[in-house]
Structure formats: C-alpha cells, structure tokens
Amino acid sequence: MRRLPVYLVIDISESMVGENIRQMQEGMNRLVNQLRRDPYALEAVYLSVIGFAGVAGTLAPLTELMNFYPPRLPIGSGTSIGTALNHVMDCMDKDIILSTAEQKGDWKPLVYVMSDGSSTDDTGKAIQRWKATFKQRAKLINIGIGKFADLSTLNEIADLTYRLDDADIERVYQALCETIASSISSQSRSLGLETPVSLNKELLENNAISLAKNSEELTALDENYAIVMGLCRKVKLPYLMKWERFGEVIFGDAEYHYVGAYALEKDYEDWSDNRPNNQTIKSSQLIGGGGCPHCGAPFAFAMCDCGQVFCIDGLGEAVCPKCQQDCFFGFDPEGDDFEINRARG
Ligand SMILES: [Zn+2]
Ligand SMILES: [Zn+2]
Known part of the structure; x- marks a missing residue:
C-alpha cells in the first residue's frame, strides 16, 4: 500500500496560550476521528505532528492513521518558521519512501503549516531549500490563524494559502479541522492524479475562511x-x-x-x-x-x-x-x- 504522508506543523508560541492551544488540541482529536471515518484516508494516510516556537521538534512521528494518537502540545517562546520548515524537510528526507524499480514509493506528502503570528527567525535559507528540493515533491498549505498571522513568509512556496479569522474562536478551530480533513480526504481519493489542493466550497462560503490573494491580505495586523x-x-x-x-x-x-x-x-x-x-x-x-x-x-x-x-x-x-x-x-x-x-x- 502506498502511503500518503501528512505533516501538521503547529505554532506553539506564547500567543497560543490558553483557549487557542486547548482548541488546537481538541481540533487535532476531531481531525483524526473525522479522517478515520473515511475508508480512503484510513488506508493511505500517515500522520506526523511537528511543534514550533523558538525551536522546532517532532511531537508525533509519522504513524498510520489507525494507530495515531494526538500528542500533548507544549508552549514555548518565539515563532521560528524557518526552523520549523527545515525540521519538516529533514523529517521528509528521513521518512519518505521513494519509488524504485522494485517498489512504488509514497504519494506526495501534504505539509500543513499553521501559525498565528509572524516569524521571529530568518526564513530565507529554508525557503531556498524548499524551492530547490521540495517544491516538486511535496505540497505546502499555509494557514493563518487569526488576523495577526503573517502569511507572506510562506506564500511564495505554498500550494494554497488561507486565513481563519472568525471572532468566535471555537468556530475558527472547527473550520481549521474541517478544511484540513476535507483536503486530506480529497487528496487520498485522487491519488495518482495531479490534483491541486483546494478548499471546500461550502467551508469558504461560511466566511470563517478567506483565501489570501493579494499582499494586503497576506500581511498581519499589529500585534494586539x-x-x-x-x-x-x-x-x-x-x-x-x-x-x-x-x-x-x-x-x-x-x-x-x-x-x-x-x-x-x-x-x-x-x-x-x-x-x-x-x-x-x-x-x-x-x-x-x-x-x-x-x-x-x-x-x-x-x-x-x-x-x-x-x-x-x-x-x-x-x-x-x-x-x-x-x-x-x-x-x-x-x-x-x-x-x-x-x-x-
Ligand atoms: Zn505561584
Ligand atoms: Zn532575581
């Protein structure tokens, strides 16, 4: 069975403390439960969770959906998006099974990067590395949580960029979990075909989500x-x-x-x-x-x-x-x- 590796790269910086991290934790459980009801996902999806604040690290290594258990999310200081991106690339270098003459390798991994702030480290080198080695080999989904998320950092290498900024924090995390689940499900159905990652229309219409298209929508509001x-x-x-x-x-x-x-x-x-x-x-x-x-x-x-x-x-x-x-x-x-x-x- 060919695997569909999915990496959830989650911002665990201080601004996430309190209700946000609680909702994120719950959202992860919901996401896993929802995916397990999808027979296509159940067959192919492997999940990994990577956390990043001042440093980045693996909270859950790549595990098949059936045996995946959502990890506890810690909190740290800083928002090192460059370090996080490098970490997920290191993981993919190690995890991903490449196709050879004898075997079919993994499907293109999906990498979801979720942040509620702006990067506090240098992202230039990591972005260059992604462009050089991962642009063709993986799909990156750049998700901003709230109005203060700076989406411009990863936009140039992202296959899809969107923001969730409903005033109701519970709805934000519900939408987050639904958008991720529906894109994983549709990717696991279209395996083998080159389909772009997309946002479910229904979810877009309930306006908790906005697709960021121009530079104004990408940049963050001042920290509050x-x-x-x-x-x-x-x-x-x-x-x-x-x-x-x-x-x-x-x-x-x-x-x-x-x-x-x-x-x-x-x-x-x-x-x-x-x-x-x-x-x-x-x-x-x-x-x-x-x-x-x-x-x-x-x-x-x-x-x-x-x-x-x-x-x-x-x-x-x-x-x-x-x-x-x-x-x-x-x-x-x-x-x-x-x-x-x-x-x-
Ligand atoms: Zn005390
Ligand atoms: Zn002192």
Whole structure:
C-alpha cells in the first residue's frame, strides 16, 4: 500500500496560550476521528505532528492513521518558521519512501503549516531549500490563524494559502479541522492524479475562511497583546500573563488590559528561543493583573532587579526564584514605572 504522508506543523508560541492551544488540541482529536471515518484516508494516510516556537521538534512521528494518537502540545517562546520548515524537510528526507524499480514509493506528502503570528527567525535559507528540493515533491498549505498571522513568509512556496479569522474562536478551530480533513480526504481519493489542493466550497462560503490573494491580505495586523513570563515562587514553574491592547493609539503609549494568567509546564524552556530578548513594555501600559495560576498567590506580577517576574502573597519580603536575592515589596504611592521584558509571542 502506498502511503500518503501528512505533516501538521503547529505554532506553539506564547500567543497560543490558553483557549487557542486547548482548541488546537481538541481540533487535532476531531481531525483524526473525522479522517478515520473515511475508508480512503484510513488506508493511505500517515500522520506526523511537528511543534514550533523558538525551536522546532517532532511531537508525533509519522504513524498510520489507525494507530495515531494526538500528542500533548507544549508552549514555548518565539515563532521560528524557518526552523520549523527545515525540521519538516529533514523529517521528509528521513521518512519518505521513494519509488524504485522494485517498489512504488509514497504519494506526495501534504505539509500543513499553521501559525498565528509572524516569524521571529530568518526564513530565507529554508525557503531556498524548499524551492530547490521540495517544491516538486511535496505540497505546502499555509494557514493563518487569526488576523495577526503573517502569511507572506510562506506564500511564495505554498500550494494554497488561507486565513481563519472568525471572532468566535471555537468556530475558527472547527473550520481549521474541517478544511484540513476535507483536503486530506480529497487528496487520498485522487491519488495518482495531479490534483491541486483546494478548499471546500461550502467551508469558504461560511466566511470563517478567506483565501489570501493579494499582499494586503497576506500581511498581519499589529500585534494586539502584551505577554509577560513569570515564575511561581513556590512550585518554580513558569506561567504567562496576557494583556490585550485597548483602543487605538492616538498619542503616547498603547494601553493593555489584563486578560489572564496561564500555567505552563516545565518544558516551556525547552521549546523557547533563548537568544536575549530586548523587547520591553512599561508597567504603566499594563492595566490590571491577577494571581498566580500555579499556587494561587494573589499577585503574579512582582519583579526582581534581575528582571524576573514572579508571584507574591502580599507586601513584604520575598526571595526571587531565579537569582535567589531578597526583594522587598512595599506600597509606592507614586506608582513607580518600570520596564518589563516582553515575551516573543
Ligand atoms: Zn505561584
Ligand atoms: Zn532575581
């Protein structure tokens, strides 16, 4: 049986934290269940999941649909699309069975790249490599999740580019799963014939999806979030605090309103870009705050001189979980403004 290899290349950067990653996780389950009901897909499809943030890695190696189990999606810092593209090409070099005189090799692999932001690394070399060796051998589907996804990076090598940006996040992920499932199904039916990857008409008409055609539709809107990484003082695990931009900036600095804090697992660092990050935001731009999602301490937004943000129970002394120095937090009627390192998103 000739295989149809499918690679899901998923953005697991900080901006995906919370509802997005939960919906993506659920969407993956739905996608697998839907494909398993299709006898053509069941016979040919092999799935692999690759995650990328600051680094890229395989979360699930190429496995036949019947035995595929959707992996847990971690979160990291950064959106390295170039690294992700190189990783999937390395996987294909290793995985794909080529046709020889004795055997028929795999069908053209389908590579779905899903991102909600813009690349934070250099993509030039990876794109050159794709053009030189993979353009004829694989199909790339470039999917933007939300208005802030920059589709222009991969558009020149993509066989299909589209954006999902319904206001209703649940519908976005439903549409994502349906578009991917229907294109895999139709490709597994048309095996052997050179058919272009296409979007199901019905799905296009329910307007959660737009095909990006001109450069205006490809570029992203300005980032709307401020994300800060903190470390729980008690359990020593990371968390992310998220603020959303409020209104249009007419003069001065943008103002961000608090959305929430999300607990992260230990592997956050493994998936993060560890180059120094110089992007900062002023504390006066961040309105509101909340408690620590790990230990429940009421203030998740205390900052040490070393730059580390961590949780505290209240005013007084606390030891920084990063540099171990004693910090004192008192009430400051002036509301001192300080600069905080922003996560890459
Ligand atoms: Zn805590
Ligand atoms: Zn410190």
